[in-house]
Amino acid sequence: MRRRVVITGVGIYSCIGNNIQEVTKSLMDGKSGIGYDPERKEMGYRSALTGILDIPNLKGDLSRRQRVSLAEEAIYAYVSTKEALDSAKIDDNFLDNNIIGMIFGNDSSAKAVMESIDKIRIKKDTTLLGSGSIFQSMNSTVTMNLSTIFRIKGINFTISAACSSGGHSIGTAYNLIKSGMQDTIICGGAQEVNPHAFGSFDGLGVFSINENEPEKASKPFDKERDGLIPSGGGATLILESLDSALERKAPILAEVVGYGFSSNGKHISAPDVDGQVRSIDMALKNAGVSPAEIDYINAHATSTPLGDECEAAAIYSIFKDFNTPVSSTKSMTGHECWMSGASEIIYSIIMMQNNFIAPNINFNKADESLSKINIIAKPFKKELNTIMSNSFGFGGTNSNLIIKKYES
Amino acid sequence: MNLSKISKITNEVLVEEFEVEKGLIIGKANFRETLDLDSLDYVDLVVFVEENFGVKLTAEDFQKVVTFDDFYNLISIKINE
Numbered sequence: 001m002r003r004r005v006v007i008t009g010v011g012i013y014s015c016i017g018n019n020i021q022e023v024t025k026s027l028m029d030g031k032s033g034i035g036y037d038p039e040r041k042e043m044g045y046r047s048a049l050t051g052i053l054d055i056p057n058l059k060g061d062l063s064r065r066q067r068v069s070l071a072e073e074a075i076y077a078y079v080s081t082k083e084a085l086d087s088a089k090i091d092d093n094f095l096d097n098n099i100i101g102m103i104f105g106n107d108s109s110a111k112a113v114m115e116s117i118d119k120i121r122i123k124k125d126t127t128l129l130g131s132g133s134i135f136q137s138m139n140s141t142v143t144m145n146l147s148t149i150f151r152i153k154g155i156n157f158t159i160s161a162a163c164s165s166g167g168h169s170i171g172t173a174y175n176l177i178k179s180g181m182q183d184t185i186i187c188g189g190a191q192e193v194n195p196h197a198f199g200s201f202d203g204l205g206v207f208s209i210n211e212n213e214p215e216k217a218s219k220p221f222d223k224e225r226d227g228l229i230p231s232g233g234g235a236t237l238i239l240e241s242l243d244s245a246l247e248r249k250a251p252i253l254a255e256v257v258g259y260g261f262s263s264n265g266k267h268i269s270a271p272d273v274d275g276q277v278r279s280i281d282m283a284l285k286n287a288g289v290s291p292a293e294i295d296y297i298n299a300h301a302t303s304t305p306l307g308d309e310c311e312a313a314a315i316y317s318i319f320k321d322f323n324t325p326v327s328s329t330k331s332m333t334g335h336e337c338w339m340s341g342a343s344e345i346i347y348s349i350i351m352m353q354n355n356f357i358a359p360n361i362n363f364n365k366a367d368e369s370l371s372k373i374n375i376i377a378k379p380f381k382k383e384l385n386t387i388m389s390n391s392f393g394f395g396g397t398n399s400n401l402i403i404k405k406y407e408s
Numbered sequence: 409m410n411l412s413k414i415s416k417i418t419n420e421v422l423v424e425e426f427e428v429e430k431g432l433i434i435g436k437a438n439f440r441e442t443l444d445l446d447s448l449d450y451v452d453l454v455v456f457v458e459e460n461f462g463v464k465l466t467a468e469d470f471q472k473v474v475t476f477d478d479f480y481n482l483i484s485i486k487i488n489e
């Protein structure tokens with residue numbers, strides 16, 4: 001069985017907006033969500049730059065029992081999932097009477113772990129951590145919590161694949177629905193945003209230190225780029241078989257037509273052109289589309305010198321004859337890490353629905369190695385029928401997704 | 409600390425943190441049923457008592473608690489041990 005898979009709902013909570021409407025405006029305006037966090041400097045961070053977002057207060061929305069188990073990233077994912085379900089017109093009755101699945105990408109819950117260990121060291125008594133600590137501390141905190149809150153009865157797990165986690169969650173959900181094993185899956189990615197989460201990443205010296213101009217610091221593909229800026233939030237998509245979507249007259253936002261993946265099998269942190277090309281090739285073949293048909297590429301480009309150069313080479317090797325438009329929304333959001341593969345599909349859907357390409361802000365001048373690809377630096381009006389999104393992670397895990405405007 | 413103070417602190421936390429309606433907290437009312445406690449909630453009650461009264465309750469201690477008054481008395485006994 002090979003079924004068509006469509007996206008019927010989206011929800012987002014990020015540093016450029018707390019819902020689809022706000023994020024749409026930010027993408028159109030080229031607005032940055034990056035700021036300066038003084039606590040990081042006090043903790044010894046090399047860079048205090050981060051995506052800035054508030055943690056929603058869910059008191060009154062969820063019970064105490066439900067709230068105490070939610071780690072920061074699960075709170076974000078709850079908010080984005082509520083929006084996605086509303087957007088897909090899925091209500092409590094549908095949740096209770098159907099076998100729905102849940103897959104999220106998440107690769108840390110550092111704050112919950114750090115705070116519990118600190119408390120154990122002081123109290124010398126594990127009981128005093130309280131009942132929620134364990135459920136906050138595991139990488140699967142998002143799916144274990146949201147699956148109980150939303151009464152999920154189908155597939156239920158978390159994918160940990162570094163900065164490709166969100167992309168692989170959508171790809172895996174797509175395959176499960178395509179094969180007929182599930183009809184509907186709530187999928188996406190979540191990423192904590194706190195000083196506990198990024199210390200070891202900062203320690204590698206790969207974060208931008210342009211602290212005087214936070215909003216201009218993330219400059220993927222620009223000649224002056226000096227590193228990424230960590231960020232996060234929650235991004236949720238409702239993937240559904242076309243039959244299911246049509247039967248319940250759900251809004252169809254886009255169709256997932258291709259998923260590709262690969263492992264570099266080389267260095268633990270350095271990107272690899274060959275691995276990325278293999279992943280892109282697989283996605284194109286899986287989708288049955290040619291490179292010429294891709295109207296826009298949402299790049300992984302995080303604003304690191306080596307990563308952007310490598311990705312530009314991979315893109316050029318496949319799309320050199322088509323001058324395909326490319327932008328990195330990380331120029332506005334920073335690197336949403338575990339969530340980015342999912343949030344960037346949502347950003348791409350927003351562009352597809354509103355006929356524009358969100359700009360790669362802060363791109364002023366490419367160096368020679370990047371000048372061959374068509375980077376879109378200003379908001380650009382364009383009809384987008386087919387979009388590819390790249391996600392590449394530590395350990396050489398690569399994910400590529402291709403979505404299309406839905407046609408019956 | 410006298411029982412009145414213990415019950416005052418306890419009730420405030422139960423209303424604020426455990427989200428129990430104030431009017432339901434009556435000395436002779438059933439503690440577990442009123443609070444709708446599950447096994448995880450007891451862990452959080454241990455934390456609450458330790459943080460507010462500086463004493464540690466055990467699972468065995470809770471076996472003797474039927475009413476809210478029993479709970480206040482248990483804390484009082486533990487404080488005075």
